[in-house]
Amino acid sequence: MGHANQHHLVPLDGHFHKNEAIDWRRQQNAHAEAKCGGVRGEAEFDIADAATCFEYYGGLATKVSGLVNPVPDNALSLSLKEPVGVAGQIIPWNYPLLMAAWKLAPALAAGCSCVLKPAEQTPLTALKLARWLGECGVPPGVVNVVTGLGETAGARIVEHPHVDKIAFTGSAAVGKLIMKSAADTLKRVTLELGGKSPNIFFADADFEAAIDGALFGVFINQGEVCSAGSRVLVERSIYPKFVEAMTEKARSIKLGPPLDRATKMGPLVSREQYDRVCKYQEIGKSEAKVAIGGGQPSSFGRGYYVEPTIFYDVDNSARIAREEIFGPVAAVIPFDDEADALKIANDTPFGLAAAVWSRDIYRALRMVKAIRAGIVWVNHMQPTYVEAPWGGYKQSGFGRELGVHGIDEYLETKQVYINLNEQPIGWY
Numbered sequence: 483m484g485h486a487n488q489h490h491l492v493p494l495d496g497h498f499h500k501n502e503a504i505d506w507r508r509q510q511n512a513h514a515e516a517k518c519g520g521v522r523g524e525a526e527f528d529i530a531d532a533a534t535c536f537e538y539y540g541g542l543a544t545k546v547s548g549l550v551n552p553v554p555d556n557a558l559s560l561s562l563k564e565p566v567g568v569a570g571q572i573i574p575w576n577y578p579l580l581m582a583a584w585k586l587a588p589a590l591a592a593g594c595s596c597v598l599k600p601a602e603q604t605p606l607t608a609l610k611l612a613r614w615l616g617e618c619g620v621p622p623g624v625v626n627v628v629t630g631l632g633e634t635a636g637a638r639i640v641e642h643p644h645v646d647k648i649a650f651t652g653s654a655a656v657g658k659l660i661m662k663s664a665a666d667t668l669k670r671v672t673l674e675l676g677g678k679s680p681n682i683f684f685a686d687a688d689f690e691a692a693i694d695g696a697l698f699g700v701f702i703n704q705g706e707v708c709s710a711g712s713r714v715l716v717e718r719s720i721y722p723k724f725v726e727a728m729t730e731k732a733r734s735i736k737l738g739p740p741l742d743r744a745t746k747m748g749p750l751v752s753r754e755q756y757d758r759v760c761k762y763q764e765i766g767k768s769e770a771k772v773a774i775g776g777g778q779p780s781s782f783g784r785g786y787y788v789e790p791t792i793f794y795d796v797d798n799s800a801r802i803a804r805e806e807i808f809g810p811v812a813a814v815i816p817f818d819d820e821a822d823a824l825k826i827a828n829d830t831p832f833g834l835a836a837a838v839w840s841r842d843i844y845r846a847l848r849m850v851k852a853i854r855a856g857i858v859w860v861n862h863m864q865p866t867y868v869e870a871p872w873g874g875y876k877q878s879g880f881g882r883e884l885g886v887h888g889i890d891e892y893l894e895t896k897q898v899y900i901n902l903n904e905q906p907i908g909w910y
């Protein structure tokens with residue numbers, strides 16, 4: 483396990499453009515990805531996005547450049563960019579192929595070797611991806627996939643003295659453990675953690691688009707999304723109408739088997755996750771009112787299905803408003819005015835994402851500036867592009883993936899000083 487050096491950058495560019503290897507297999511592999519906890523319709527988009535990620539970083543690989551620093555005339559000072567070394571990459575079970583692409587593509591483009599550990603629940607597509615990369619010409623030993631449990635396989639990667647950097651995506655609880663453990667070898671660490679993101683609706687927003695956006699924001703991928711808009715903040719003047727319309731539309735969400743194209747919400751990924759979400763449904767019933775859901779659908783004999791659940795009249799101090807549930811559970815919270823909305827939005831330990839819905843550009847942009855989150859959408863929630871940075875404020879982590887920022891996290895800067903003065907230093 484050595485690290486790839488910068489000589490690999492240019493050849494890798496050529497290989498990366500063969501991302502068709504992923505795209506071609508889109509149809510067959512949507513099946514495998516859906517089996518890894520998603521639903522088929524979404525899995526096809528995710529596979530296309532994974533291919534785009536390799537294409538993007540394939541292009542960026544040849545644009546890594548240093549600087550000439552402005553020092554006095556008797557010297558030349560350069561900043562060189564070098565790969566950080568061996569990157570240990572640990573990913574969660576939601577969007578397993580896409581998460582692997584977000585980790586591997588920038589690291590390879592920077593010239594790093596990678597040891598990737600997929601989540602124990604969803605290793606299939608990461609293993610396939612490693613094989614496709616080999617077929618695309620990535621040399622043996624550059625991409626290594628290690629399967630296993632977090633406490634054993636994951637922890638060993640973090641402790642290992644030959645691993646130079648850890649890029650982790652997962653829960654805040656495990657992120658904290660990783661940071662502590664990485665301190666022993668002073669590894670570079672980037673953390674993409676969870677959230678409790680506010681999706682904020684002002685009364686002047688387009689009503690139909692708003693209802694759609696509220697549901698999409700929290701229920702896409704069964705709510706197993708780090709940036710889920712799980713706190714739905716609604717201006718009081720439209721609040722009753724909004725809860726009613728959201729509830730009515732939620733009735734049309736089609737639950738079903740993940741491989742069925744018509745399915746919009748599949749089962750949760752595991753028994754553990756199912757138990758967790760059911761527990762929060764019960765907690766919610768003691769903290770707020772149920773608009774819809776709150777249990778398990780009776781129509782499925784097998785599978786970890788839960789009903790899309792909307793709680794309303796939620797206070798922001800409630801556990802269902804503070805803790806990441808990571809399932810299809812929305813907490814609808816009323817607010818009085820812009821100041822109140824902002825106070826509630828920022829009153830959370832997390833800061834991954836937020837969305838603001840309003841036709842008033844002044845208010846929308848004031849909110850954008852004041853919200854403490856790494857991603858803020860206006861009049862939409864969830865669109866994500868490989869060209870634009872992704873990452874959190876506060877306990878949602880630090881470091882950025884995607885865009886030009888993503889490759890920087892895998893690069894070191896070496897300063898080179900070249901003396902142009904032929905005289906001795908003359909100090910002694």
Ligand code: NAD
Pocket residue numbers: 572573574575576599600601602630631632633635636637640651652653654656657659660674675676677707708709806808834873874
């Ligand atoms: P998790 O933290 O339980 O596990 C994530 C990964 O860490 C898994 O591969 C697991 O095996 C490993 N792991 C567990 N314990 C470890 C340890 N002690 N040392 C090293 N590795 C260890 O998270 P999860 O349940 O798989 O995923 C859901 C979480 O991921 C949610 O909190 C979600 O918000 C977050 N997430 C964040 C983003 C983002 O971009 N910010 C994206 C997707 C998911």
